[in-house]
Amino acid sequence: MNPFLLSAPALALFGVMLVVPLIMTFILSFHSFGFYTGIEFTFGLHNYIDVLTDDYFYEIFGRTFAIALAVTVICVIIGTPMAFFLQRMRAWTRSIMVLIVLGPLLVSVVVRTLGWMILLGNNGVINSALMDMGLLTSPFRMMYTSGGIVVALAHVMVPFMVLAVWAALQRQDPATIAAAESLGARRSTIFRRVVLPQAMPGILSGSLIVFSLSASSFATPSLIGGRRVKVVATTVYDEFLNTLNWPLGAAIAIILLVAVLVIMVTWNRVVERQFAGVFQ
Amino acid sequence: MAYLELDHLSKAFGPFQAVADFSLDVARGEFVSLLGPSGCGKTTTLQMIAGFEEPTSGTIRLNGRDLSGVAARDRGLGIVFQTYALFPHMTVAENVGFGLDMRKVRGKERKRRIAAALELVHLSHLAGRHPRQLSGGQRQRVALARALVIEPELLLLDEPLSNLDAKLREEMQLELRRIQQEAGVTTLLVTHDQNEAMALSDRIAVMHAGTLVQEAAPFEAYERPTTAFASAFLGKSNAIHGRYEGPEFVTKDGVRLAAPAPAADGAGAAGDVMLALRPERILFVEEADAVVSGKVVERVFLGDQWLFKVATPVGELLVTRRNGGHAEPEPGATVHLAWAADHLRVLAPEAAA
Ligand SMILES: Nc1ncnc2c1ncn2[C@@H]1O[C@H](COP(=O)(O)OP(=O)(O)OP(=O)(O)O)[C@@H](O)[C@H]1O
Ligand SMILES: [Mg+2]
Numbered sequence: 181m182n183p184f185l186l187s188a189p190a191l192a193l194f195g196v197m198l199v200v201p202l203i204m205t206f207i208l209s210f211h212s213f214g215f216y217t218g219i220e221f222t223f224g225l226h227n228y229i230d231v232l233t234d235d236y237f238y239e240i241f242g243r244t245f246a247i248a249l250a251v252t253v254i255c256v257i258i259g260t261p262m263a264f265f266l267q268r269m270r271a272w273t274r275s276i277m278v279l280i281v282l283g284p285l286l287v288s289v290v291v292r293t294l295g296w297m298i299l300l301g302n303n304g305v306i307n308s309a310l311m312d313m314g315l316l317t318s319p320f321r322m323m324y325t326s327g328g329i330v331v332a333l334a335h336v337m338v339p340f341m342v343l344a345v346w347a348a349l350q351r352q353d354p355a356t357i358a359a360a361e362s363l364g365a366r367r368s369t370i371f372r373r374v375v376l377p378q379a380m381p382g383i384l385s386g387s388l389i390v391f392s393l394s395a396s397s398f399a400t401p402s403l404i405g406g407r408r409v410k411v412v413a414t415t416v417y418d419e420f421l422n423t424l425n426w427p428l429g430a431a432i433a434i435i436l437l438v439a440v441l442v443i444m445v446t447w448n449r450v451v452e453r454q455f456a457g458v459f460q
Numbered sequence: 461m462a463y464l465e466l467d468h469l470s471k472a473f474g475p476f477q478a479v480a481d482f483s484l485d486v487a488r489g490e491f492v493s494l495l496g497p498s499g500c501g502k503t504t505t506l507q508m509i510a511g512f513e514e515p516t517s518g519t520i521r522l523n524g525r526d527l528s529g530v531a532a533r534d535r536g537l538g539i540v541f542q543t544y545a546l547f548p549h550m551t552v553a554e555n556v557g558f559g560l561d562m563r564k565v566r567g568k569e570r571k572r573r574i575a576a577a578l579e580l581v582h583l584s585h586l587a588g589r590h591p592r593q594l595s596g597g598q599r600q601r602v603a604l605a606r607a608l609v610i611e612p613e614l615l616l617l618d619e620p621l622s623n624l625d626a627k628l629r630e631e632m633q634l635e636l637r638r639i640q641q642e643a644g645v646t647t648l649l650v651t652h653d654q655n656e657a658m659a660l661s662d663r664i665a666v667m668h669a670g671t672l673v674q675e676a677a678p679f680e681a682y683e684r685p686t687t688a689f690a691s692a693f694l695g696k697s698n699a700i701h702g703r704y705e706g707p708e709f710v711t712k713d714g715v716r717l718a719a720p721a722p723a724a725d726g727a728g729a730a731g732d733v734m735l736a737l738r739p740e741r742i743l744f745v746e747e748a749d750a751v752v753s754g755k756v757v758e759r760v761f762l763g764d765q766w767l768f769k770v771a772t773p774v775g776e777l778l779v780t781r782r783n784g785g786h787a788e789p790e791p792g793a794t795v796h797l798a799w800a801a802d803h804l805r806v807l808a809p810e811a812a813a
Pocket of ligand 2: 502503504
């Protein structure tokens with residue numbers, strides 16, 4: 181049978197669920213909005229101009245990408261060694277560890293984030309413990325900060341990084357490690373010069389996933405950031421549901437999409453060029 | 461004193477004895493092959509020399525130095541792995557330079573030695589390529605250059621040619637021999653390919669089930685195998701079972717054959733023995749000169765030669781004949797066979813063989 185025909189159901193689903201709403205959002209972003217008239221079916225770039233000329237939005241976009249970048253870096257730093265140890269474990273300890281690593285994904289986002297709120301709050305577990313121990317006199321604010329969002333997001337994003345890097349490590353020939361050892365390399369040198377570069381495709385795909393998911397995440401920033409620390413996704417939500425300015429919200433969403441795409445493609449190019457030998 | 465001495469080396473994995481009481485001496489500059497069937501412990505032996513496996517007992521001495529307790533990275537051996545194990549993210553030159561980096565060889569000296577190593581394996585023009593952009597034979601040579609550039613005390617090769625197709629393998633055999641001789645490095649090759657072992661080595665060590673069966677120069681090992689296993693594993697061989705009755709050999713079906721006298725101490729002095737006979741030593745002759753006659757059961761054309769299976773009173777015999785370009789007996793035809801008695805080797809029959 182024709183492969184195209186076989187993938188038709190998937191394509192249809194993809195079309196209905198993703199492409200159609202995306203196109204409608206795209207069209208919507210060119211309409212305009214009046215307080216008394218509602219959505220007017222005009223056609224112009226004024227929404228984009230509004231966003232791109234307003235410092236308020238620059239701050240929100242800047243914060244969003246800074247958070248996504250921080251989350252990505254933390255996930256690379258935590259996830260890569262984790263994947264490395266996972267790779268070296270025996271079969272049965274490994275299956276237990278994989279379950280533990282996947283743990284954050286098995287818990288609903290709301291429950292998980294509420295958990296972080298209990299930990300991070302001014303009267304939360306961490307602050308109370310530190311104050312009881314006398315290390316702090318007044319609570320260190322973690323709720324409603326970008327830092328809090330980064331911590332809670334990193335928690336749920338690490339599994340994606342671990343799995344991506346682990347997959348890359350499994351593809352590499354273990355004899356390359358033995359070869360490096362026989363040539364006189366120590367453990368740390370082997371990790372840095374042999375294992376890590378070969379894991380680059382995994383680190384790349386993991387960081388692409390983590391970055392794009394973090395940049396567009398909604399639930400965690402809205403719960404932990406609250407009304408004070410807005411990111412792009414929560415701003416779009418506010419435009420749609422509070423201000424009811426759907427066209428502006430659509431324009432912000434499209435800009436986010438394009439920006440994330442541009443960043444991902446650039447990053448992909450840079451890494452692939454740098455490590456040409458392991459990609460193909 | 462030998463350059464490399466394996467002294468009563470053993471390795472057990474739990475209850476399983478992978479290598480048992482293995483002793484071998486290798487002289488400086490010598491090329492020795494460990495030859496044996498799959499699973500006989502060749503790789504395990506090599507890994508113990510390389511330092512990746514700890515021997516259960518026994519010692520390894522290289523150039524008078526006891527290697528037990530010396531980490532793999534401090535042994536200074538050049539190893540070529542079966543999968544080549546090239547670093548895919550490094551260019552050919554960087555791969556070759558890795559060992560030099562570990563030895564803190566820098567600048568001009570580093571460049572000179574990389575160039576020399578690539579020159580040796582005829583790959584200078586590909587220095588900037590990544591391993592993925594190379595053919596199997598080229599990767600193989602990069603792996604060799606990477607192992608040789610550190611001027612190893614010993615070169616270990618684990619079935620380095622087994623991933624190559626037949627034609628390339630023959631080319632690389634010549635190439636490997638040339639490189640080894642030019643570099644003058646003492647080499648231990650592991651292989652299950654008897655042709656490779658015979659073509660390359662100064663000496664062959666035949667292994668069977670973790671033990672050393674025979675150790676000899678290729679010609680010697682082929683001509684005078686000391687066990688039934690060695691005779692069957694090194695090339696093709698016919699086995700004729702029987703026993704000596706006085707000076708005469710009688711097969712188990714009662715056929716009398718002229719055979720060399722049994723060695724006084726060794727096999728055949730008493731009890732069952734086996735005569736080994738190479739298929740290429742059997743000739744097709746006139747009926748009058750025949751030692752035995754028989755019917756052709758099977759005939760296989762191999763290009764440069766023919767392989768016959770002939771049913772005779774002494775058992776089924778394999779016979780090979782050079783393809784002289786004329787018709788050969790068809791299956792079903794009666795043929796008359798003869799051989800010189802001194803081509804027969806008297807061996808103790810092996811329970812496992
Ligand atoms: N880590 C291990 N644990 C248990 N048994 C092992 C281990 N490594 C090897 N063996 C066993 O030891 C025996 C010898 O293995 P080895 O790899 O040395 O064989 P080989 O001669 O190199 O065979 P091949 O030609 O197939 O590579 C095999 O029967 C193998 O199953
Ligand atoms: Mg092996």
